[in-house]
Amino acid sequence: MSNYFEIYDIPESFLLDEKALKNTYYKLSREYHPDFYANEPQEKQQEILQLSTRNTNAYRTLSDPDLRMQYILKAHGILEEGKNEIPSDFLMEMMDINEELMELEFDFDADKFHEIGEKTNGVVAQLDNDILPVLQRYPELHGVTKDEALQQVKTYYLKKKYLLRIQETLSKFAARS
Known part of the structure; x- marks a missing residue:
């Protein structure tokens, strides 16, 4: 096949x-x-x-860029169901945002809402920016093996998916306000 x-x-x-x-x-x-x-x-x-x-x-x-990325990672056995570790430093960073989201649940504050939105968009923009050179050069990479590059893309993909969930939560708040 x-x-x-x-x-x-x-x-x-x-x-x-x-x-x-x-x-x-x-x-x-x-x-x-x-x-x-x-x-x-x-x-x-x-x-x-x-x-x-x-x-x-x-x-x-x-x-679809996301499906394509998922397809390539799965094809190389890099992305496996239930075995995908999101780096702990990133999760720590996201913990603050998640706590702020929980506070919004109980006490909606428009300024705080926009602040979280800005922060999240900033993290997404930074991620996109950092991974772009890897995506552009793949698979012709210099100083990085194909496997290392795929691992970098996997980390990006998992972080982006995580951030997407935060953005979906924010859009639910937007629909309510």
């Missing part, structure tokens, strides 16, 4: 040419359209249906 990058004949990468990806998706969608195989034997029709489904799944995964 070939991987999603092979289906589109592109190198494994965290940053893709979205337009080229979409063009290839459409090209394959036309190529594997069931209508063109209506007179073929059942076996051939089944095969085309599988290729069509795989094309759709591949596009859905690769066109």
Whole structure:
């Protein structure tokens, strides 16, 4: 079973040419359209249906930056269910934000709400900024092995997911106020 990058004949990468990806998706969608195989034997029709489904799944995964990142990390066995450690220094940093969120639950304060939002956005921006060079150069890395780079991306991915939960909590507050 070939991987999603092979289906589109592109190198494994965290940053893709979205337009080229979409063009290839459409090209394959036309190529594997069931209508063109209506007179073929059942076996051939089944095969085309599988290729069509795989094309759709591949596009859905690769066109979404988060799903693409998750896909690459899982493909290399870097991201495993239930075995993903978020660095403790980051969790300590987030503990303050979580405590502030709990306080907002009991006593909503618009200024505090905006302050937490700003702080969270700042952490996300910093994370994005720090990981960008790794994403841009992957897999051609200098001074870092591919495995080390994937570990850095994994840490980024887990932190970002954590921050997303905080941002979702904040947006629930925003809906209430």
